[in-house]
Amino acid sequence: MKLKSLLIANAVLLGSFAVQAHAEDEAQLIKQGEYLSRLGDCMACHTVSGKGDYAGGLAIESNLGTIYSTNITPDKEHGIGNYSEQQFSDAVRKGVLPNGSRLYPAMPYPDYAKISDADMHALYVYFMKGVKPSSEQPPKTDLSFPFSQRWGMRFWNWAFTSDKPFQPIGGASEEVNRGAYIVESLGHCGSCHTPRGLGMNEKALDSGDDQFLAGGSLNNWDVPSLRGLPRWSEQEIVDYLQTGRNDKAAVGGEMKSVIEHSSSHMTDADLKAIASYLKFLGGNPALQAYDVKKQQATEAKLTAAKGLSEGERLYIDNCGACHFVTGKGAPGIFPELDQATIVNAKDPSGLIHTILAGAQQPSTEKAPSTLAMPGFAKRLDDDQVAKLATFIRQGWSNNAPAVTKDQVAEVRKTLK
The missing domain is CATH 1.10.760 (Cytochrome Bc1 Complex; Chain D, domain 2)
Known part of the structure; x- marks a missing residue:
């Protein structure tokens, strides 16, 4: 018993x-x-x-x-x-x-x-x-014909599409392959940063194709290439993904929600793996040769504040306090304008939108302060914004096409 x-x-x-x-x-x-x-x-x-x-x-x-x-x-x-x-x-x-x-x-x-x-x-x-569980019933998607035919x-x-599983990169380190797995699968970075074809498809789905992460367009914004990121160090990539800012740039557009909801919650190891992978890709030449004489000439003219064009005057009055006559801003606080991707983009819509609507960095665990740039939509008309944007795109070492007031007007229509 x-x-x-x-x-x-x-x-x-x-x-x-x-x-x-x-x-x-x-x-x-x-x-x-x-x-x-x-x-x-x-x-x-x-x-x-x-x-x-x-x-x-x-x-x-x-x-x-x-x-x-x-x-x-x-x-x-x-x-x-x-x-x-x-x-x-x-x-x-x-x-x-x-x-x-x-x-x-x-x-x-x-x-x-x-x-x-x-x-x-x-x-x-x-x-x-x-x-x-939530009993919330979202609105139903109802697209016009023929797109309504799922x-x-x-x-x-x-x-x-492909049902091929993730393929590690032969000869790459464990860290690089961890970064590749995150970027190519869960991170779905290619959905924005890879160019799209006529069928609105990503032209490449992994690092085996040079078009992967080579840049694209999203809602009329130029999306930069992530291949190599030659102007950023690995630590600057980590800082940007972790806090929405680094010594050269600050987050804007759709990336703000990515930082806020996703990458700022990643472990240091995974962020370093992503940075290692992006650097491993390479294949992305620097934006342009840095023109020291041109940069110095712009800085000197803004400092003297004599014989300014309207675009230069608008910059001094509206932007100079934060981005300075050097166009370098303040590391980790106000982003650089000289050689910035958004400034030199083929399509200036992103820069125009930022001037009109402003921008705000997310609050993250590693950078809890929320820094905001005011919008100038009510202060500046379309012609003034065009002249200001043109100066920024052609001042210092930048060398991008001029902006027209018609382009500004189109972007202004999209403001909520």
């Missing part, structure tokens, strides 16, 4: 240990999945201010029309609570929903296709057990 009782007690004890171990494993998976969701920047697209996390409803402007992000909480009626793990994986990596309908590639499944099985499992556990995405996927 005593032996039987002892066996029962041992069985109960072993069972409790097994339950505890399972709970600990699940808690670790939830934690891992939460971090992976940050790598994938899921929060930025599936969360609207004032609504629950991942409840969807963000309006994403595209060339096809407005696409609304979906509720990806584990709510069984309005979210993904009824998804099996395979169905979850198919939606994330293939853009196919359980009912067979197709997602638009505003959901970057062409990049997410490279997410490993282990990471996909952790993401599934997190979204099913670590996210609070079945056509089957052929788009056949032509422009």
Whole structure:
């Protein structure tokens, strides 16, 4: 009798240990999945201010029309609570929903296709057990014909996506390959920084093609190449991704939400891996030869403040206090204008938008202060903004085409 009782007690004890171990494993998976969701920047697209996390409803402007992000909480009626793990994986990596309908590639499944099985499992556990369910019903995406015919995405996927898993780069270090995995899969950096073809497809999906991360266009903004980043050191890349600023630049446009919701939450090791990978890519020559004499001539003229053009006068009156006569700004505070990518972009829309609407850096753990640049839309008319932008694009060592007031007027129409 005593032996039987002892066996029962041992069985109960072993069972409790097994339950505890399972709970600990699940808690670790939830934690891992939460971090992976940050790598994938899921929060930025599936969360609207004032609504629950991942409840969807963000309006994403595209060339096809407005696409609304979906509720990806584990709510069984309005979210993904009824998804099996395979169905979850198919939606994330293939853009196919359980009912067979197709997602638009505003959901970057062409990049997410490279997410490993282990990471996909952790993401599934997190979204099913670590996210609070929300009954929020986002607006439905309703594009005009023929884009409303989602079945056509089957052929788009056949032509422009790949189910090939992530391929490590032969001969590269473990750190570089970790960076490659993040950038090419969860980070989906190519969805903005890789040029797109006639089918609005990314022209390359990995580092095996020189077009990968070679720059593109997003909502009329030139998106810079990330290949090599010759003007930035690895630490400056880490600083930018971690805080939204470094000694040369400050975040603007769509990258602000990436910093705020994704890269500022990454570990130092992963940020260093990303920086190592981008430097490893190379293939991106410097913006232009630095013209010291031209830079010094601009600085001297602004300092003397004599015989100024209207663009130069507008700069002194509106920009000089922060960016200075040198165009160098203040390291880590006010970004450089001399040789800045946004300044020298082929399409000046990004620079024009920043002058009109201003910009604000995100508050992050490593840089909690929020620095803001005021917008000048009410202070300057289209002709003045054009002259100011033209001076900035042609002053110091910059050498970009002039800006017209018609270009400014077009950008002004887009301001909310």
